Amino acid sequence: MIDQTAQLAAAGLSFLFEPGARPEVATFQTALAACQAQAQITREEGDAVEIVANGLTFECMGLAPGAASLADAPGAAYGFAEESSFEGLEAVQLHPGAHLSGGLTMAPVSRALLALAAELAVSLPVRGVIWHPADAAIEPQRFSRTVLAWLAGGAFPALGLTALTRLGEGIVVSRGLSHFAGQEVTVRGGDDSLAVAVGAVDRIVRSGALASVTEWVIEGRPFRAEPARHAGQILVWPAD
Known part of the structure; x- marks a missing residue:
């Protein structure tokens, strides 16, 4: 039985479609067959x-002609026009299968899921992609381009696979980084805090959870990064 749990869904994503545009199984299968990811x-x-892609099991739920599930408004959005609205859009979810419930945040699982989603996002009439760990919506072309570039060795798409929020006074906090590194980050970077946060997130994803104080050069400036005394947080501030 294909069964969705909150834990599985929280480690996945939703494709958003205009009302009536969700694919049926046959259409979805055609899109899968065109993917480079063997699925x-x-x-x-x-x-x-149930989908097997690169040896891993994933589940897709909400296909037509089943009952539509309306998408909730995301906490952050990247790559859309300012006037874009998510109201009335219908969601099709893709998330790890139950067999992967013990490894939802493992890199091979996340990377395989995102590789598959990056191809489907541009081969189906998708209006947006919501990455659940960050509660962030990404424009489909941007999602596909940045995810595939990252998987090929490029920069991690911090504005999308994490949500970065300005709190004022040059402070930016992340949401969703813990899915990839087990920690979130708080950056004090002044006027360039968002760019610094993007660079910090990329470094953390590449190196994994931070266990001790380290120094980075981001945007041409030295910064110090330190895991906070309470678990799950990294603090980044200027070292000069």
């Missing part, structure tokens, strides 16, 4: 399918 449907139950 195939191995089980079908109503509006849900």
Whole structure:
């Protein structure tokens, strides 16, 4: 039985479609067949399918003609026009399968899921992608381009796979970084705090959880990074 749990869904994403535009299983299967990620449907139950991609199992739920699930407004959005609205859009979810419940944040699982999603986002009439760990919506072309570039060795798409929020006084905090590194980050970077936060997130994802004080050069400036005394936080501030 294909079963969705809150834990599985929280480690996945939603494709957003205009009302009536959600794909049926046959259309979804055609899109899968065109993906470079070796993926195939191995089980079908109503509006849900089980997918095996690169040896890992994922589940897709909410396909037509099943009942539509309306998308909730995301906490952050990247790559959309300012007037864009998510009201009325219908969600199709893609998340790790139950067999992966013990490794939802493992890099191979996240990377395989995102690789598959990056191709589907531009081969189906997707209006937006919501990455659940960050509660962030990303414009489909931007999502596909930045995710595939990262998977090929480029910069981590911090504005999308994490949400970066300005709190004022040059402070930026992350949401969703813990999915990749087990920690969130708070950056004090002055006027360039957002760019510094993007650079800090990239370094943390590349190196993993921070265990001791270290120094980085970001945007041409020296910064010190230190894990906070309470677990799960990294503090970054100017070292000069």
